[in-house]
Amino acid sequence: MVPADIRKPTSQGVIDAAASIAAILPPTPLLPVEIGGIACHVKAESLQPVGAFKIRGGWWRLSNLSDEEKARGVIAVSSGNHAQGVAWAARKLGIAATIVMPRNAPEVKLEATRALGAEIVLYERPGEDRDEVAASLIDERGGTLVHAFGDPWVIEGQGSAGIEIARQLGHAPSRLVACCGGGGLAAGLALACPESAIHIVEPLGWDMVGQAIARNEIVRVGENPPATICDALQPDATKEINLEVLAGRAEPGVTVSDKEVREAQRFAFSNLNLVIEPGGAAALAAALAGKVPVDEDTVILLTGGNTDAERFAKTIAGV
Numbered sequence: 001m002v003p004a005d006i007r008k009p010t011s012q013g014v015i016d017a018a019a020s021i022a023a024i025l026p027p028t029p030l031l032p033v034e035i036g037g038i039a040c041h042v043k044a045e046s047l048q049p050v051g052a053f054k055i056r057g058g059w060w061r062l063s064n065l066s067d068e069e070k071a072r073g074v075i076a077v078s079s080g081n082h083a084q085g086v087a088w089a090a091r092k093l094g095i096a097a098t099i100v101m102p103r104n105a106p107e108v109k110l111e112a113t114r115a116l117g118a119e120i121v122l123y124e125r126p127g128e129d130r131d132e133v134a135a136s137l138i139d140e141r142g143g144t145l146v147h148a149f150g151d152p153w154v155i156e157g158q159g160s161a162g163i164e165i166a167r168q169l170g171h172a173p174s175r176l177v178a179c180c181g182g183g184g185l186a187a188g189l190a191l192a193c194p195e196s197a198i199h200i201v202e203p204l205g206w207d208m209v210g211q212a213i214a215r216n217e218i219v220r221v222g223e224n225p226p227a228t229i230c231d232a233l234q235p236d237a238t239k240e241i242n243l244e245v246l247a248g249r250a251e252p253g254v255t256v257s258d259k260e261v262r263e264a265q266r267f268a269f270s271n272l273n274l275v276i277e278p279g280g281a282a283a284l285a286a287a288l289a290g291k292v293p294v295d296e297d298t299v300i301l302l303t304g305g306n307t308d309a310e311r312f313a314k315t316i317a318g319v
Contacts, residue, residue, distance in 0.1 A: 009245065013156035014192045017060040018163035024059065024092075025049070028161075030168040030299065031272060035287050040298040041173075042268075042284065043165055046276055046305030050084035050112070052232075053161055053303050054148075057184060058085030060157030061146050062093050070095050073143045077101075077130045079231050080109025081279075081304050082148040087116035098143065100134045106231060106308050149184030150239030159188025162196075165299050172196050174297035179282040180253070182235040183209040183242035185303065190249045198250040201286040203228035203261075203279075209238045210253020213246055229258045232279030232304060254292060260285040262315050268302060269316055277312075280304030 029044045045053035062074065073096035076086040083099040090097035097118040101110060102125035113120060123133045138145060147154060166172050175197035176189050186200045186209065200209055205226035211219040220237040228234065256264075261278045264285035268276045276284070280303040286292045287300050294300075 007152045009152040009155040009159075009187065009191060009241070011191045011194065013152070014159035014163060014188060017056070017153075017156040018160035018192075020063055021056055021059055021157065021160045025055070027164045027168065030165060033271065035294050036290065038294050039296050040294045040300065041169070042272065043161060043299055043301045044272075044274060045161060045301055045303050046274055046280055050081070050088050051304055051306040052081035052085065052280065053158060053185060053301070054081040054085030055088055056085070056160050057151070057154035057157035058082065058089040058146070060160070061151055061153040062086070062089040062095060064153050065095070065144060069144045073097065073141075074146045075100070075134050075137050075141075075143045076146040076148065077134045078148055079105045079234065080113065080306060081232050083109065083113040083118065084116060084306070086146050087113050087118035091117045098137060098141070100130050100137070102130070106306065108308050109306050112306065147239075149182030149235070150241050152241065155184050155188045155241070155245070156191070157188070158185040159192040161185070161301065162189040162192025166193060169297065169299070171297070173299045174295055175199060175293070175299075177201065177283040177287055177292050177298065177300040179233060179279055179301065179303045180209050181233040181279070183238045183246060185301070186250060187242045187245040190245055198246070199286070199292045200250055200253045201282045201292070202253060202255050203230040203233050203282065204255045204257050206230070206234055207253055207255045208235065209242070209246070210255070212238050212243050213250055213253060216243070216247050218243065229261060230279040230282055232277065233282060254286050256282050256285040256289065256291070260289050264288055265312070265315050266318070274302060275305045275307065275312060276302050277304045277307035
């Protein structure tokens with residue numbers, strides 16, 4: 001098997017991932033919605049068994065481990081959604097999983113990851129480098145790193161959402177609007193739907209992927225970045241593997257504020273009866289704010305619904 005640091009994600013890999021995922025999971029709903037008087041669609045990935053699209057990449061990556069790699073177990077780094085995706089796949093496949101998570105991750109995500117049987121190793125955010133923590137664990141224990149976005153199989157797995165969307169629409173979407181952390185989902189969608197425009201949406205001050213695409217080089221977050229309620233969208237930088245797919249392919253990135261994200265959460269709750277976490281509402285926030293164009297064949301991805309109940313209630317109440 002080609003090592004992860006050499007293998008490149010491919011369109012065929014996305015197709016294969018979609019077939020594998022379709023064998024174990026039903027497609028998530030493609031729901032009609034009207035934005036600014038224009039009818040379009042949302043893809044409710046928040047309704048996955050782990051509450052987020054990350055189950056796709058987790059399943060496809062772990063499914064492609066060799067028997068020897070499965071026996072050694074996996075190590076992942078995540079603020080919560082990738083953690084649950086990997087933990088879910090690991091439990092289903094009988095693989096030991098260790099997840100490096102920030103101590104300040106939402107408690108709902110920490111509890112859900114533990115409930116799936118994964119071991120959690122906490123680190124301080126900010127202050128500690130999570131990749132260094134993971135590397136130390138691999139040196140100490142062995143195991144395969146399952147990167148949240150910089151892994152070719154993970155990228156292909158996330159892209160399976162695009163294959164589903166095209167099947168549900170009956171044709172390729174005109175554009176896909178995606179919440180973006182490290183760029184794994186966006187890269188996968190670009191491979192899945194080569195004819196579709198790809199719009200990435202990041203939190204204000206955390207647009208590392210958008211800046212990387214604009215400059216065609218990796219850009220790291222600056223010192224003292226602004227706080228954001230989008231805990232799932234805070235990687236320090238994208239990876240070369242993601243940039244290689246997205247450079248010259250994705251539309252210019254846009255950013256959204258916490259206020260716009262909260263408005264999107266309220267919109268999804270009142271118009272779609274969906275509970276969406278802040279990071280999962282970023283793409284919808286951009287569409288509602290008029291920062292990305294929409295038409296009848298536009299699909300906006302609602303990527304996650306793992307939010308703290310008390311905080312969500314305050315958001316809905318406008319507190």
